[in-house]
Amino acid sequence: MAVRHESFKFDGLQVPVEIHGDGEPVIFLPGLGVHPGYYREGMTRLGRHFTVFVPDLSFRTHADLPARVDRYREFTEALAERHAPQAFRAGHSYGGFLALLGSVPAIALSPLIPLRVGWGNKFGRAVRLQLREYLGFEGRRGAGWAWSILRDYLGTAVRNPASLFPAVAETIHCIAHTFRPTAPRAHIVLAEFDRLYLPAETETFLARSRDAEMVVRRVPRGHGWPVTHPELLEAEVVEAVRATRAA
Secondary structure (H helix, E strand, O other), X not given: OOOEEEEEEEOOEEEEEEEEOOOEXXXXXXXXXXXXXXXXXXXXXXOOOEEEEEEOXXXXXXXXXXXXXXXXXHHHHHHHHHHOOOOEEEEEOHHHHHHHOOOOOEEEEOOOOOOEOOHHHHHHXXXXXXXXXXXXXXXXXXXXXXXXXXXXXXXXXXXXXXXXXXXXXXXXXXXHXXXXXXOOEEEEEEEOOOOOOOHHHHHHHHHOOOOOEEEEEEEOXXXXXXXXXXXXXXXXXXXXXXXXXXX
């Protein structure tokens, strides 16, 4: 089925929205600054089961982007209100983090975890993550993904650092209660070989959401698995929706 395109205006930005499939609505939120094209095969697969709405808040498309987490949260709520207010929200990395901060059931795939670490520590973890991908541990797509996203991030850091550094800095110098998960139900899929976060950091963050119904699964992959393993993305999101509906 062909991809359909709409646009959505928010805070002065004209945001393209890809629409895949024809079924129960699901909103999919990409990682910070990540173009929807990186997830194209996974979204095509999900389109066999759902109508998937994918906003493009990528560095590649926009010269300016929101600088604070709250603005991204407001954008997500506004997008949902227009297209599918009660739909599941799935997301990868920063998108998974935003899904957890929402008001409807969340499917968080290797979500960003707020940390109390410095830039040096964060950068070192990112380097270790990319080395794993370059060395082929994430399959044939891993090296290409690692190079492409590095290029996107470095280009943005040089051309328009205001679109990158404030939003990241907020999540590494955070007040714990500020980013407490608020989704009433959450299906979280963590990566066993995610080099960005220590297990204890992830557990501490998730423990802040004591009121939510939460399922946590792990897959033997690295942080970028929703891009590098689209068949696994399909399987995990379909299972998450099924399990949540049955609960």
